[in-house]
Amino acid sequence: MESKSTHFLQHLYQPLRKVVLATLITAGFYGTALAQTTVEVNSGWKCAAIKEVNTDGVSISKTTYNISGWMPAVVPGTVLTTLLSNHKVPDPFYGMNNEKIKDIYDTGRDYYTYWFVNDFKTVVPDRGGQVYLNLRGINYSCNVFVNGHKLNAQTHYGMFLRQSYNITKVLNQSGNNRLAVVVYPPDPVGKPNGGQGGDGRIAKNVGLQYTAGWDWIQPMRDRNTGIWDKVTVETTGKIKICNPHFITLVPGVRKVNGPQQPAIIKASAELQNPLNVPVPGILQFTINGIRVNQKITLKPNTVTEVNLADLVLKNPTLWWPNGYGKPYLYPSQLQFFTSDNKLSDQKNVNVGVREIQASWNSHTNSQQISVNGQKVFIKGGNWIISDAMLRFSDARYDAEIRFHHDMNLNLIRVWGGALVERPEFYNACDKYGMLVFQDFWISGDANGKWIDPMKAEDQWTRRKYPDNHQLFLQSAADQIKLVRNHPSLAIWCGGNEITPPEDILIPLRDSIIPKLDGTRWFVDYSNSDKMSLNTLGGNGDGPYGIQPLSAFWETRTFPFNSEIGSVGVSDYESLKRFIPEKNLVAPQYSAQNHTSKVDSVWDYHKYIGYDAAIDPYGKAKDAEDFANKAQLVNYDQYRALMEGFSSHMWDWYTGVIIWKTQNPWTAMRGQMYDYYLDPNACLYGLHSGSEPLHAMYNPITGMVSVVNNTFETKRDLMLVVKTVDMQGADSLVTQIFVEAQSSSSKNFLPIKAMIDNRAKDAGTFLSLQLLDINKNILSNNLYWLPDAEGNYSGLKHLPASQLKVSGRHIATGKIEVTLTNPAKAPVAFFNRVSLVNSSTKRRVLPVFYTDNYVSVLPGEQRKIVLDYTPEHAAQQMLQLSVSGWNLPEQLLTITN
Known part of the structure; x- marks a missing residue:
């Protein structure tokens, strides 16, 4: 059975048509325009399992080879997303469906080894123009063919290593071309035995560790095998700009408002000349109408790094983190013009002018982060990945980061068992002012920090994971280049709860990051003493679960706590989306025995106990009553967490990062909103407790x-x-x-x-x-x-609410809801406002509320603004739903 709410998210990961991203770009100071395009190849793909194909890539990649019987494929995506799209497997996020899907550990790797083919149109350019095929991420190894030609001399390995091939000479004169890629799964795939990262052997690869299962997710059966990131065909002139780099220097202590002293911008790039002749030209950087450029002659068949002279930006508008000021971004361009004033290539970048500093606070014994010279108390959330099946989209990234913005957080930590996040994630963080703490691909669980009987190999062996250290370093260097220009990126981290092996750590810390970035703090691992001096014993993070509210205020924990968290069951509407009706059974807690009886589906979806926290509100009558009361606990837990840490800011603490704020599948713990992007009371408790x-x-x-x-x-x-x-x-x-x-x-x-x-x-x-x-x-x-x-x-025994509610459209995609409680009435307590489809009564998702789960005092009026994307709701008649602790659900018409 598929999820009842799959349609809620279709617009968030629906593959787009082939889109021209940049074309006919007008040159700035020099030259005239040349047709320059980057086309994302994300539709028209077909695939077939390798066991069903009895020929090689040279033949398959010829346009004459018949693939009419092949299965439509989802690219970017994984084998599992393709199988789900073709109804070959049930939705693994619903109920116990994941148990019905064959695991690669049992089937063998060939079962999930697939050919992916796409026919694309690109004409052979004239005047020395070049065409490149860019593959931003394939998991795990692959061979690539175009028009009967193999592009990679050796099999490509590494999930986090981009590929770019000059395909100009292999294009067909007709303009009809074919790309064929055979994708092999990770090796080894690891046994999903219930341990953190299963038996740990998945970490022998330079890839995702969570795919073998964790304490917050079940295993992904294909281990995310596939062409999981963007594929583009890029046409340039003679010279291609690669890996542009922008550094902003903002000396001194700055204020948010008023005149600013100048900032300095350093711009550089790698310039690729694939021709057999020298090419003279000019590299030019433009920001806010100011230009800096340099003439250069590029030698044949070379890649040359060019550093432009410093650009001085007078009275800059600075980029600030959420809660402190506007995260301003300057649209800018880096262009190369050939000597005949033709634009050969252009990269458009949004530059945030800011400087990140890190210093040791000797009072708290922890690291202190500053932006533009001003210290920032870190209020963060741990992030796993947007979607466990790698169905990424700009819209989903934007929605999730906006939720973090609305929680009044200012940092997101990207956990090391997943990936270096995509540029689209960073674009959203840039936009919303969210600093990013980015881990590399190491975790204490799989990489040998602890004795673990669930692991296949001993600590000494696991400490050497991954098997290919050079691939790790090569991948790290490539991913640094991919995301280093984002102002939101604040911290690099060697790994989750453990450093990489020494021969990875030392070159990463001492040469690769200083050379390729050099502007951000590097911490060796997430709970290192170099980040937060651990004088209390233990591992330097936690606890994870329900805490007495007093603990957040009075129990001193680690001065920059990278992981501390609590529960996160969403409300009943959320639970119905992924739990079958027969399994919607409330957990039963015995105060006498301190034990809980939990339904098997709840347990499979990683329910973490509320234990005695529900009982003070009255024993839960059923699952709906349990979920409603859980929201009161959620709100209190996360409000108290952030209040308690904030009460000791700069005395005990320099920051705290909640474990965790979101789930990449339908889990039941540690989340401020569910997988379907429906917020729960955790979000609004945090919104209150961490307001500036x-x-x-x-x-x-x-x-x-x-x-x-x-x-x-x-x-x-x-x-x-x-x-x-x-x-x-x-x-x-x-x-x-x-x-x-x-x-x-x-x-x-x-x-x-x-x-x-x-x-x-x-x-x-x-x-x-x-x-x-x-x-x-x-x-x-x-x-x-x-x-x-x-x-x-x-x-x-709270008397019935007398709340009056009205809603009106105040702009396209915006609704103002007014909640009025008469004088001398009881408190209208804990009211949830929802935008719903008037026909189905299901919530429109995602919707952003300026507040929710609000209480209205006697004689008080509260206003909430709802923000939604009109085109996503265009086919739905909209109503408001309002319900509270002492208010039965009301459905209201929205006026104009």
Whole structure:
């Protein structure tokens, strides 16, 4: 059975038609335009299993060879995505379907070894023009043929190593050409025995480790074999620009606003001359109307690196991370003109002018990250991969990074068991101001850090993984060149929880990164003492799971914690998308025995226990009741996590990175939104707890404090503290003017005795608000506190909500929802707003909400803006759905 909600995401990974990315580009200062194109080859592919094909690549790649009976293929993609697209396998993300798909460890590698063929049109250029075939990623090894010619002399190996072939001389004069690629799986494929990375042998390759299974995912049966990244045919003039490099230097301590001292931009590139004659010309870089260029004569059959003179950018608009300022990007061009003033090649790059610094904070004993001279308190999330079947798209990347932006985070760590993320991921991070902490392909689990009886080989052997160290270094160098121009990239990391072997680590750290980048901090592994001095024992990260809220505030952990996290079950609508109805059974927790009984499908999808956390709200009656109450736990857990760390910023901590914020499949732990891009309460608890200016309450000390996570001191802030009982009667605790220094956390008043007294019988609501001098609300934080026994007894008998809701279109793709609670009414508690299809009642996905799971106090009005992509909802009649703890679901018409 396929997922009930596959259609939700079709637009996010549907292959596009062949698209001309750049054509007839007008030259800047020099020359006239030459037809220059880069065409993505992502449709019209066919494939066949190698066991079904009894001929070689030379024959297959001729246009006369008959492939009419071959199966349509998904490229970019994997063998499994193709099989799923052709209904040869069930959706592995639904129920227990993954168990129905044959695993490569049992079938042998030939079962998932496939030929991929595409017929493409490209004419032979004149005037010395060149045509290149570019393959950005194939997993794991391959041979490539065009028009009866083998392009690679030796079999190509390596998932993270790009290929580029000059195919000018093998093109057919007719313009009709054929590309044929045979793709072989990783070797070895590893046994998926339930261990982290299975038996570990998948790590002998320079590739993905999660594909053999992990504690948050089941194994991918084909180990992601396929042409998984973009294939392009690029036409240039005589000279091709390769691997452009831009470095921005922003000296001094900068402010976000006002005039800026100049910044310096260094531009360089590799220029490829494939001809047998010298080619004179000019390399030119243009940004903000300013140009720098250099004349050069390129020797025959060479690749020459050219460094342009420094460009001084006066009064630059700088790039800042999320929460601190605008992540401004300058469109810029790097061009090569031949001596007859013809544009030969052009690379368009968005340049973010910023400088990343790292320094040791001797007070916290951890690394401290600064941007443009200003220290940034890191609030991050760990990222695995966008989709476990490698169905990447610009739209999905943009949506996921936007969610991280909306969580008020400022960093994403890309975990080392996956990949160096794609340029499209980095484009979104550049756009939304998300710094990136990028691991290389090493993990302590598979690479031998610990004794592990699940592993096939001992620690000494695993410590030497991967088998081909030179391939690792070659791949690392290539991927550095691929993403180094992105301003969001802030940190390189040798691996997850362990360094690479010494003969990889030393050249990577001491020569490759300094030579090819040299502008970013390199940490040897993710929880290294060089990042965060571990004085507390243990592995330097965690814990992972439900914590008492007090732990986040009072238990001192590692000063730059790379992994700490909690639960993440989404709501009932989400669960129905991938769990069969018969398996929608709530976990049953025994407080007496401290044990849980969990349905097999929940367990297969890596459910992590909420244990006793649900019971204070009342025993869950069914799966829907469980999921609803889980959202209260989710919100509280992640709000408290970020509040607790922020309360000790620059004293105990310089940063924290949550494990983890998203899942690449339908897992049930560590996620702020589900695989289908439907946010849960984790996201909005984090949105509240990590807002740049935030009033908060320490549940242990009873201290009210204000965090200012910006570079500007905030003055004349009115701090309003009050309680509201279960009937809606409020009682002012205090309201005082306060000041919040930049990048600080400050305590203002202890109110524990008073609050405990008001909460002892039935619990209470505690409202903290920050208002500016014009009475605009800057922070609105509502806690629901338990009674003296730790139960939410008052919530169990909360009177029915009297909330009034309306929604109206305020712009294309934007809806404003107004929630109004009458005076003297009870609190309208924990309301979820959703945009739904009026016919199916299913949620439109993705939709971005300025807030959600909101509570509205008596006499208060709250507004939420919904942002969605109109074309994705064009065929759907839209309604609003609103439901809350004390409000049955309402379906509302949206007005104009």
